[in-house]
Amino acid sequence: MQTKICGISDEAGLRATREAGADFCGFVFFPPSPRAVTPARAAAISAAVPGGPRRVGLFVDPTDALLAEVLAALPLDMIQLHGEETPARCAEIRQAFGRPVMKALGIAQASDLDALADYAPVVDWFLLDAKAPPGAPLPGGNAAPFDWTLTAGRTMSRPWLLAGGLTPANVAQAIAASGAPGVDVSSGVEASRGVKDPARIAAFVAAAQAA
Secondary structure, X not given: OEEEEEOOOOHHHHHXXXXXXXXXXXXXXXXXXXXXXXXXXXXXXXXXXXXXOEEEEEEOOOOHHHHHHHHHHOOOOEEEEOOOOOHHHHHHHHHHHOOOEEEEEEEOOHHHHHHHHHHHHHOOEEEEEXXXXXXXXXXXXXXXXXXXXXXXXXXXXXXEEEXXXXXXXXXHHHHHHHOOOEEEEXXXXXXXXXXXXXXXXXXXXXXXXXX
């Protein structure tokens, strides 16, 4: 069971993520998010807590200049694309920057999963998140789940993580209902908006791994 703690914004959050045994940690490079960090801040946090989870950078329709700036400061292990990036743009980023790409897709109904076929040849991972409600300022991190049974029994051509409204209390149920091989959490392990709670991180990873 793969686990990802997204929206790391301080050393304590990353330290808790490492100690819990999570596989990935996510840094958000999207200024409207309350979890956003600058490239320099992300690099400082990462350097202060070496080892542990693979570093993932979350971007929303990034320019090549932004990607280059972040990678110069912090050698990410993976690029997560959470905007309206087309399959062609995903392929372009993957080739230009030499990093695995995780594409986030918003899911509200079964037909939303049809897009997986278009992206599968050009990305390495999928993140299936609840589709943002109309007018939402953020494409993800809205603490809302989608119908987990939509993915049950479905064969995926790439590794994938389930996201959207997950918490330490419901992650085991989500895994059982969805068949997900991995889970991603952000707001569900926060003490306040944008600030991670080490105890909740530990509880979330433990519950996911036990499931």
